[in-house]
Amino acid sequence: MKRRKTYIIILIVTLLIGIRVYRQYQAETLRIEDYVYSDIQERIDIDSGIVCILIPQKTYYRIGEKPQLDVLIINKTDSTIYLPGCLDGSDIRTRLPYCDFLVSNKNILKPQKWIDVSPNPLINLDLQKLSPNDCFNPLSDYKLKSFKINKDNALNLPETTFSQLYNFWEPQSLQGRNFLLPGNYEIQFIYSTIPDENILFDWNVSCNDFEQLNIDLIDSIPEIKIQSNTVKLKYRFL
Numbered sequence: 001m002k003r004r005k006t007y008i009i010i011l012i013v014t015l016l017i018g019i020r021v022y023r024q025y026q027a028e029t030l031r032i033e034d035y036v037y038s039d040i041q042e043r044i045d046i047d048s049g050i051v052c053i054l055i056p057q058k059t060y061y062r063i064g065e066k067p068q069l070d071v072l073i074i075n076k077t078d079s080t081i082y083l084p085g086c087l088d089g090s091d092i093r094t095r096l097p098y099c100d101f102l103v104s105n106k107n108i109l110k111p112q113k114w115i116d117v118s119p120n121p122l123i124n125l126d127l128q129k130l131s132p133n134d135c136f137n138p139l140s141d142y143k144l145k146s147f148k149i150n151k152d153n154a155l156n157l158p159e160t161t162f163s164q165l166y167n168f169w170e171p172q173s174l175q176g177r178n179f180l181l182p183g184n185y186e187i188q189f190i191y192s193t194i195p196d197e198n199i200l201f202d203w204n205v206s207c208n209d210f211e212q213l214n215i216d217l218i219d220s221i222p223e224i225k226i227q228s229n230t231v232k233l234k235y236r237f238l
Contacts, residue, residue: 039229049076050083054189054228061235066176069101071139071189071228075130082127082220083193085138085168089119092172095201098192099138101173105185122203126168127217138191139170182235189228193221 040053050073057068075081084097091100128136150159172178179185195202203218 043229046076050224050226051076052189052191052226052228054231056231056233059233061179061233063180063182063235063237064176065179067174067179067187067233071137072135073138073191074135075132078132080129080131081222082129082217084126084221085128086171087119087126088169090169093198093200095119096193096195096199096203098199100171100190102188102190103173103178103185105183119201139168179235182237185233185235186230187233188230192225194223194225
């Protein structure tokens with residue numbers, strides 16, 4: 001009897017391990033549905049306007065896993081424009097641009113967000129130059145930011161310049177804590193540069209940084225509200 005119970009336990013454990021391995025294989029290798037690519041291609045083929053596409057790196061996930069998504073904004077106009085990336089506070093309407101992921105699922109799990117009432121002021125590095133047919137990712141566009149420290153005679157410190165990587169901010173809606181329930185999730189990216197009464201600080205240009213920020217750049221930001229294609233992600237326990 002004991003030997004039989006041992007065999008049953010071994011069989012159950014082996015089965016669970018097999019399911020886990022299969023789910024891992026499925027998550028890593030399962031191809032993305034054709035509708036995603038056809039929807040993306042349809043948007044790319046648009047002749048004019050400013051286009052936003054959302055590209056999933058995979059569609060199967062384990063609960064609590066952060067979605068792997070790429071966002072591309074494409075300038076299909078005939079003019080060179082400047083667009084800001086997603087900044088601190090952009091996803092909670094503290095400042096422009098407003099950009100966020102609309103996440104929906106049958107369990108109606110509302111994304112958790114922290115409030116940021118003191119965002120950093122707008123600077124030149126926040127703006128991306130887009131010539132016709134250029135594109136950029138408003139969530140991840142690393143740049144090198146240089147800082148200059150003036151000479152300090154009192155402390156006998158020379159003038160110093162150092163650099164660090166500067167990147168845009170990712171909306172809180174994509175954090176793993178918002179995907180704790182199994183099921184199907186539909187995700188769409190929204191991006192807007194249109195001022196409205198719900199935006200707390202508008203472009204958030206401070207007096208100290210205003211002279212460094214070319215006002216012509218702000219004037220060249222078009223007022224747009226665009227939405228990406230919708231992608232469907234599947235979350236499972238294993």
